[in-house]
Amino acid sequence: MTVICADAIDTLLEPVTFAGMPLANRFVMAPMTRLRSPGGVPTDEVAAYYRRRAGVGLIVTEGVLVGHPSAGHETTVPRMTAAAGSGWRRVVDEVHAAGGRIAAQLWHLGSLREPVDGVEAWTPSGVREPGRPANHAMTLADIDTLLEAYADAARVAGRAGFDAVEVHAAHGYLLDEYLWPLTNRRTDAFGGSPRGRAAFPAAVVRAVRSQFPADRPVIVRFSQFKERAFDARIAAGPDELGQILGAFADAGASALHASQRRFWEPAFDGSALNLAGWARRLTGLPAITVGSVGLTREFLHPAGPGSIAGLADRITAGEFDLAALGRILLANPDWVAHAAAGRLDAITGYEKRHEDIYP
Numbered sequence: 001m002t003v004i005c006a007d008a009i010d011t012l013l014e015p016v017t018f019a020g021m022p023l024a025n026r027f028v029m030a031p032m033t034r035l036r037s038p039g040g041v042p043t044d045e046v047a048a049y050y051r052r053r054a055g056v057g058l059i060v061t062e063g064v065l066v067g068h069p070s071a072g073h074e075t076t077v078p079r080m081t082a083a084a085g086s087g088w089r090r091v092v093d094e095v096h097a098a099g100g101r102i103a104a105q106l107w108h109l110g111s112l113r114e115p116v117d118g119v120e121a122w123t124p125s126g127v128r129e130p131g132r133p134a135n136h137a138m139t140l141a142d143i144d145t146l147l148e149a150y151a152d153a154a155r156v157a158g159r160a161g162f163d164a165v166e167v168h169a170a171h172g173y174l175l176d177e178y179l180w181p182l183t184n185r186r187t188d189a190f191g192g193s194p195r196g197r198a199a200f201p202a203a204v205v206r207a208v209r210s211q212f213p214a215d216r217p218v219i220v221r222f223s224q225f226k227e228r229a230f231d232a233r234i235a236a237g238p239d240e241l242g243q244i245l246g247a248f249a250d251a252g253a254s255a256l257h258a259s260q261r262r263f264w265e266p267a268f269d270g271s272a273l274n275l276a277g278w279a280r281r282l283t284g285l286p287a288i289t290v291g292s293v294g295l296t297r298e299f300l301h302p303a304g305p306g307s308i309a310g311l312a313d314r315i316t317a318g319e320f321d322l323a324a325l326g327r328i329l330l331a332n333p334d335w336v337a338h339a340a341a342g343r344l345d346a347i348t349g350y351e352k353r354h355e356d357i358y359p
Contacts, residue, residue: 005300005301005302005307005308005309005312006342007312008302008307008308008309008311008312008313009300009308009312009339009340011026011312011315011316012025012026012027012308012311012312012315012323013025013026013336013340014026016057016321016322018057018058018217018255018286018321018322019164019217019219019254019255019285019286020215020217020254021058021101021163021164021216021217023057023058023101023322024057024099024100025056025057025336026057026315026321026322026323027056027057027058027322027323027324027325027336028056028057028058028059028060028288028290028322028323028324028325029053029056029058029059029060029324029325029326029329030060030290030324030325030326031060031061031062031063031105031166031168031221032062032326032327032330033062033063033077034046034049034062034358035074035076035077036049036076036358037076037077037078037079037084037087038075038076039075039083040065040075040076040077040078040079040081040083040084041078041079041083041084041087042078042084042087042088042090042091043087044090045358045359046078046087046091046359047087047090047091047093047094048094048359049358049359050091050094050095050102051094051095051097051098051100052333052334052359053100053329053333054094054095054098054099054100054102055098055100055333055334055335055336055337056100056325056329056336057100057101057322058100058101058102058103058163058164058322059095059100059101059102059103060102060103060105060166060219060257060324061078061091061102061103061104061105062077062078062105063077063105063107063168063173064077064078064079064080064104064105064106064107064153065077065078065079065080065107065108065109066079066080066106066107066108066146066149066150066152066153067079067080067081067149067152067153068108068145068146068149069117069119070108070113070119070120070121070122070136070146071107071108071109071113071149072107072108072109072113073109073113073114073115073116080104080106080153080156080157081152081153081156082156084156085156085159085160088104088156088157088160088162089159089160089161091160092160092161092162093161096161101163101164102162102163102164103162103163103164103165103166103217103219104157104160104162104164104165104166105165105166105167105168105221106150106153106154106157106165106166106167106168106208107168107173108122108146108168108173108174108175109121109173109174110122110123110172110173110174110175110176110177111123111127111129111132111135111172111174111177111183112132112172112173112227114133115133120133120134120135120136121133121135121136122135122136122138122142122146122174123135123136123137123138123174123177123183124137124138124177124178124183124184124185124186124190124191124200125137125183125184125185125186125191127182127183127185129182129183129228131228140188143190143200143203146204147203147204147207148207150167150204150207150208151207151208151210151211152211153208154207154208154209154210154211154212155211155212157212158211158212158213158216162216163216164216164217164218164219164254165208165212165216165217165218165219166218166219166220166221166257167201167204167205167208167218167219167220167221167253168221169201169204169220169221169222169248170221170222170223170257170259171223171225171226171227171259172226172227172228172229172232175200175201175204176201176222176223176226176234178190178191178197178198178199178200178201179194179197179198179201179222179234179244180197180226180232180234181197181234182229182232184197193243194234194235194240194241194243194244195243195244195246195247197234197244198243198244198247198248199247201220201247201248202247202248202250202251203251205218205220205248205251205252205253206251206252209251209252209253210252217254217255218252218253218254218255219253219254219255219256219257219288220248220253220255220256220257221256221257221258221259222234222244222245222248222256222257222258222259222279223258223259223260223275224260224267224275225259225260225261230261237268238268238278238282241267241278241279241282242282242283245279245282245283245285246282246283248283249283249284249285253285254285254286255285255286255287255288255321256276256279256280256283256285256286256287256288257276257287257288257290257324258274258275258276258278258279258287258288258289258290258320259275259290259291260274260275260276260289260290260291261291261292262291262292262306263276263289263290263291263292263293263306263311263323264305264306264310264311265291273319274289274291274314274319274320275289276288276289276290276319276320277289277314277319277320279320280318280319280320280321286320286321286322287320287321287322288320288321288322288323288324289311289314289319289320289322289323289324290323290324290326292306293311293323293324293325293326293328294308294325294328294335294339295326295327295328295349295350296328296349296350297344297347297348297349298349300339300344300347308339311323327350327354327355328347328349328350330350330354330355330357331348331350331351331354331357332346332347332348334346335347
């Protein structure tokens with residue numbers, strides 16, 4: 001079968017250097033929590049799962065909890081600790097053996113952590129959101145504790161051989177709670193203005209950058225929307241967003257990963273730029289877009305802003321650099337190869353049941 005949008009697919013299949021990292025193509029595998037790492041340690045099955053999807057230019061792992069009790073309560077979510085280091089080494093080696101590159105996403109749940117063994121969720125201000133239990137407002141000492149936990153995680157990731165790390169500051173988790181005025185009511189240096197709200201996430205970026213090999217990139221993932229509030233905003237307009245992202249850039253971020261629900265939608269009124277486009281324009285850093293990319297087979301059709309042609313046009317125009325595929329890769333680990341060869345009949349559109357597929 002011939003691919004209708006061959007030119008567009010060719011654009012996405014171009015080799016590219018991203019933040020100093022050579023990639024085979026412009027596709028990224030977005031992080032997706034899989035709950036398959038007992039005791040926080042990735043297994044051989046986890047390594048096989050990632051190896052099968054190494055046809056994208058860059059894999060970003062599922063969220064990996066930093067090594068502090070406040071980071072998360074799930075016992076099968078992986079952690080980036082010394083105890084898990086050899087498991088992560090196997091994951092990296094398998095992806096490299098398949099010709100891929102892989103980044104570790106460092107994660108702290110914030111208020112979405114369930115209270116377990118007397119440990120409450122750590123949050124900026126202890127704001128109790130609807131439907132969430134009470135939580136702990138972080139002290140300055142707590143901030144120092146978590147900075148060291150992130151630094152430790154970066155050291156483990158570097159020793160495991162990861163090609164990059166990604167700091168998760170999106171979707172209403174801890175670092176994003178600092179960015180969001182609703183959950184950050186602090187009156188010290190870590191609250192107030194957009195730059196103040198970005199101070200702790202930026203300090204995390206700085207701590208990670210200081211402990212991860214200097215020749216490998218540190219990516220920051222951010223969003224406006226939250227998993228529990230689609231209309232939430234960390235920035236009312238480009239000026240506020242520029243203050244936040246500028247803090248990340250000043251702290252040593254190499255690239256930005258802008259998450260939105262639909263990549264073709266504008267981030268702000270008055271411009272067609274999406275969130276990744278604004279990130280690139282405001283900071284000059286390379287950017288990844290994500291949001292319903294490739295979710296259905298219709299994405300490969302020739303027309304429409306949400307099509308591969310629309311995506312390729314934006315990349316050609318320099319709006320952003322890479323595009324992340326998410327849930328479509330669960331049932332279609334060879335999606336990139338099938339799309340490149342025009343095997344549309346081999347691609348299955350995403351369905352909820354695909355989330356049970358492993359590896």
